Amino acid sequence: xxxxxxxxxxxxxxxxxxxxxxxxxxxxxxxxxxxxxxxxxxxxxxxxxxxxxxxxxxxxxxxxxxxxxxxxxxxxxxxxxxxxxxxxxxxxxxxxxxxxxxxxxxxxxxxxxxxxxxxxxxxxxxxxxxxxxxxxxxxxxxxxxxxxxxxxxxxxxxxxxxxxxxxxxxxxxxxxxxxxxxxxxxxxxxxxxxxxxxxxxxxxxxxxxxxxxxxxxxxxxxxxxxxxxxxxxxxxxxxxxxxxxxxxxxxxxxxxxxxxxxxx
Numbered sequence: 001x002x003x004x005x006x007x008x009x010x011x012x013x014x015x016x017x018x019x020x021x022x023x024x025x026x027x028x029x030x031x032x033x034x035x036x037x038x039x040x041x042x043x044x045x046x047x048x049x050x051x052x053x054x055x056x057x058x059x060x061x062x063x064x065x066x067x068x069x070x071x072x073x074x075x076x077x078x079x080x081x082x083x084x085x086x087x088x089x090x091x092x093x094x095x096x097x098x099x100x101x102x103x104x105x106x107x108x109x110x111x112x113x114x115x116x117x118x119x120x121x122x123x124x125x126x127x128x129x130x131x132x133x134x135x136x137x138x139x140x141x142x143x144x145x146x147x148x149x150x151x152x153x154x155x156x157x158x159x160x161x162x163x164x165x166x167x168x169x170x171x172x173x174x175x176x177x178x179x180x181x182x183x184x185x186x187x188x189x190x191x192x193x194x195x196x197x198x199x200x201x202x203x204x205x206x207x208x209x210x211x212x213x214x215x216x217x218x219x220x221x222x223x224x225x226x227x228x229x230x231x232x233x234x235x236x237x238x239x240x241x242x243x244x245x246x247x248x249x250x251x252x253x254x255x256x257x258x259x260x261x262x263x264x
Contacts, residue, residue: 004048005039007067011055012037016091016120019098021139026050091123092139101128102160104142110185117179117221131160134226139163141223143177145187149204150175157230159187161223167216170200171224178202179221180214187225 012022023033026047035041043051045059052059061067093101104127105113116122134140142160145153153159161177170176175189188202191211200219203211 003066004042004063005037007062007065008033008043008051009037010068011051014120015055016118016123018092018094018100022054025054091118091120093120093123093126093128095130099130099136100139102130102134102140102142103128104144104158105185106144107146107156110143110146114179114181114184114220131227134160140226141177142229143185143187143223149206149209150187150189151206152235153187153205153228154230154232157228157232159225160227160229162226164222164224167200167219167222170222175225177223177225178214178219181218181220 012019017025019030019033019037023030026033027050028047032041036043048059048062052062055062057067093103095101103123106127109126112122129142131140140160140162142158144156144158147155159175159177164170164176170190170192172192173189175187177185177187178190179185186202189205191201191203193199193201198216200214200216201211202214
């Protein structure tokens with residue numbers, strides 16, 4: 001099994017998984033996977049079968065073929081394409097310690113993300129950073145939103161999302177970043193229909209924008225909004241009692257009350 005170590009490492013990186021993620025899928029310790037990839041140990045047959053299932057290839061191919069020379073495409077491994085439901089290909093990047101980065105998709109790169117989301121080379125070109133405050137048991141990506149449909153979050157705000165495996169995990173009324181076939185990257189509040197499990201209502205927090213429906217089959221990626229970064233501090237609520245003029249009036253009234261109390 002001289003090829004198995006190189007094949008495992010190549011295939012894992014090709015589908016964008018860290019050692020931690022791959023070891024969890026197989027049900028082994030990360031250190032054992034590291035030993036497999038470094039050639040310090042050979043996988044038992046039960047683990048070889050699990051690896052073969054994940055990579056959608058035979059055990060013979062996994063242990064007897066130079067997979068790197070057989071698979072030159074960026075999104076096709078052992079007959080498995082990125083748009084199949086068996087395994088969604090999620091390309092990620094990691095630092096030198098095998099810790100996942102948070103890739104930033106800026107507005108200028110959002111148009112190309114629909115074509116490059118499964119391409120490791122595209123992902124390598126995106127800006128990257130890490131936020132230690134986020135739980136380490138998930139994959140995160142950051143998107144710079146465009147437009148004012150989700151006020152008070154303004155255009156240019158960076159929303160950090162946690163990767164969601166399936167649209168069945170969507171929570172009613174929560175905000176998500178979606179990659180859709182028709183619109184590309186969108187940030188919306190989503191509502192599920194009780195009688196239509198495969199259709200979702202995308203709503204804007206800015207009520208000047210109408211809601212619309214999106215079919216589940218047209219959703220490519222889902223990222224649950226977990227944090228945001230903005231260079232602009234939010235202003236007070238635009239409701240009548242909290243407008244800037246309203247706040248000024250309240251302050252003036254309080255000052256008058258203080259003067260009255262002091263004069264007694």
